[in-house]
Amino acid sequence: MSERTIQVDYVARVEGEGALQVRLRDEEIEEIQLRLFEPPRFFEALLSGRRYQEAPDITARICGICPVAYQMSACHAMEKALGIRVEGPIRDLRRLLYCGEWIESHALHIHLLHLPDFLGVPDAIALAKEHPAEVKRGLELKRLGNDLMRALGGREIHPINVRVGGFYRVPSREELAPLLPRLEQAREQAEAMVRFLSGLRFPDIQEEYEFVALRHSEEYPMNEGEVVSSTGIRIPQERFEEVFEEVQVPYSNAYHVVHKGRGSYLTGPMARYALNHDRLTPRARALASEIGLGPQERNPYRSILIRAIEVLFACEESLAILRRYRPPAAAWVEPPHAIAPEVTCAITEAPRGMLYHRYRIAPDGTIVNARIVAPTTQNQKRIEDDLTQVVRAGLHLPDAELAASCERAIRNHDPCISCATHFLDFRVERLPR
Template sequence: MSDSRTGNNLRTGDIHVPVLARVEGEGALDIRIRNGQIDDLKLRIFEPPRLFEKLLEGRPAQDVIDTVARICGICPVAYQMSAVAAIESIFQLTPSPWVQAMRRVMYCGEWIQSHSLHIHLLAAPDFLGFDSAPEMAKRFPAEVRRGLHLQGIGNEIIRTFGGRSVHPVGVRPGGFFRAPTATAISELREKLQDGLQAASGLIEWVATLPIPVDDQEFVCVSLRHHDDYAIERGRIISDQGLDIGIDDYERHFREFQVPHSTALHALLDDRPYLVGPLARINNNLDQLPADLRAIIATTGIAFPSRNMFHSILARAIEIHYALSEALRLTEDYDAGSTPFIEPSPLPGIGFGCTEAPRGILWHRYELDEQGWVKSARIVPPTSQNQARMEEDLKTTLTRFGLNQTDDALRLHGEMVVRNYDPCISCATHFLDFRAERS
């Protein structure tokens, strides 16, 4: 680290921070400041090519569903649900209402565990001034225990339907390999009911965090479904008037490579856009239950919100929704339901798009006559958010004050990036920060 000052108090300096915990993945942030303005900003992602799309070629449908679950240890259900939806559309197969409902319950489990992990272990320490969750736990032990408890409930939901909570194996074309027993669902419902009260307390606590005021203009993109708060189905919409079927994604969204990142960037009609919990609530607030909207009203924070840091509250709200939704869908659970419909493979092209915890996850597959993969394309939410993250960093750091110390700018930049909960890779560190001033 170096720091130098000129006679007119302008400063040049280089900072190298090789490791940052509390983000999944590895990358770097380079900022070049000229004449008191950000001249260049690059959020560099080092994630190596994982070749999943190529690895899927020549494989049957079930291999696809089990393989894509390995893309992410935090949101494997999202990958499975987008993949199985695309495959079933090619096979012209509509799962039974029971299967559709139970898949939504399983997806609720992923939202609960992922959001709980992010709020308590990754993001909240930033707002409260702690370097880590263990440090925060010394001052807020009950809150951290509550977060781990909620995360455990989410894991239990996934395990009930998927056989295990990490990289589950219960999903197949047409449904599930087996139906959970009535006893398993009864025990699960007791945990869900217990978690619902904890989730109400979580919303109240998160709303009291010292969240920075930082309103910005950005485009919110999410799914929307006419029947319910979109999770595993819907049309792609934006708060700027977009309303398209998922098969129309490629006509409006453009992915492209930038020299400083191995992760692709994405634009909607040549503009950065936001996906994730804040975008979902901004677009679909009216579809949340009335009792939950009443809880939100007590926080004094209004949605739609233009403050990106309200993403942490959006996650807490979605935890409450996911718990109540899982309770609703399992209320009249029938353990005797047929867990799957046997598919008949067909050739064709199919699309799947669901709401992963971090935002829309879009899949496209082309299958041959045997139902084996000819080609695959997967667009994860983090790559869709990367251009928006860079735009946010430039705006937020400028407002924060470029005359701040390099350490202060680095910490604030880290908080901005963590706020998006980027899922970069399976590593445990992210930011290599460099600031160049003149």
């Protein structure tokens, strides 16, 4: 009887801490477990007893890569409870802030985390030796995303200028003016990036995803929209928990979220694109078509192209917002004193997908309890399903190669397993019958 266990430490280029265990018995997959150690539930507990105004800043701390998403979902949820709507320039500035986060997050993932997989190099440093111009361009795009976040949020990591109802302070046109020429340049850079990436070689696979994303009547979705899916779901955000449920799995600190009675689904850039392709700017849509992206894409490796298209979109959207921007009379909509519904929720589109916040609020404005469902929690089950395909197709491979294939499959979905110790522990067990 033979038994082999292979462990690879320090699987890099995933945000956060996790482990993957693959158990094979007689070359059949017995179990695939993607374990996430991140404890977001602590944040939910932290929120109870706090004032509703504190939620945007407390939840922003959940993630250093997508703090804006947490602030936006929290703000929208609270504003629904307060019965206020944020319109005009303040709404625009929020969208601009979100564009900054998308550009920053996608540019980071594309160039430093994902691209090495396609060019046969171990990391971004090796990549920079072979493709310095592309890496420089990627870092410049990332920098621009950071600068947008800094201009509106006060700083790029954990912005401090966002509040329920709007911002503490809004910038003048003059303050934002230097960003215009940079965004014009970034739009060209983004196009060049998309074209460069379209020349990569992609493994030829197609997955059967159920895509789930927001959809808005006019815009490519960020802050608002209904929840729609490629299987025909179309529901208001308030019904999210009726259709999707969190289930506990014993091996992971993160919950799995499944479509009730159906199973795993995918949220994030591929889902957004598939369900909102017609809402992209004409230029982004035309370029997507030029590089051979159809109205939807089911090859997870090609998600790098969709992220790049979304960077181009975010640059164009930012330009449009900056050009029409006139500072509002007030930086925020003053919240009324009365809190109407006890339970409120909101979903916005984080770079990695839908971020759901639900709060129960007491009449005096105290948060009674909170529930936060992050995009990676929703995608975790689906990533395991992708891994099942990868392992099944790669059973003949030596363990090290199989491990590398699994890492790539995980990175396709840019999971953000936010935490502070950085490694994915990888283990393949081959057991006899």
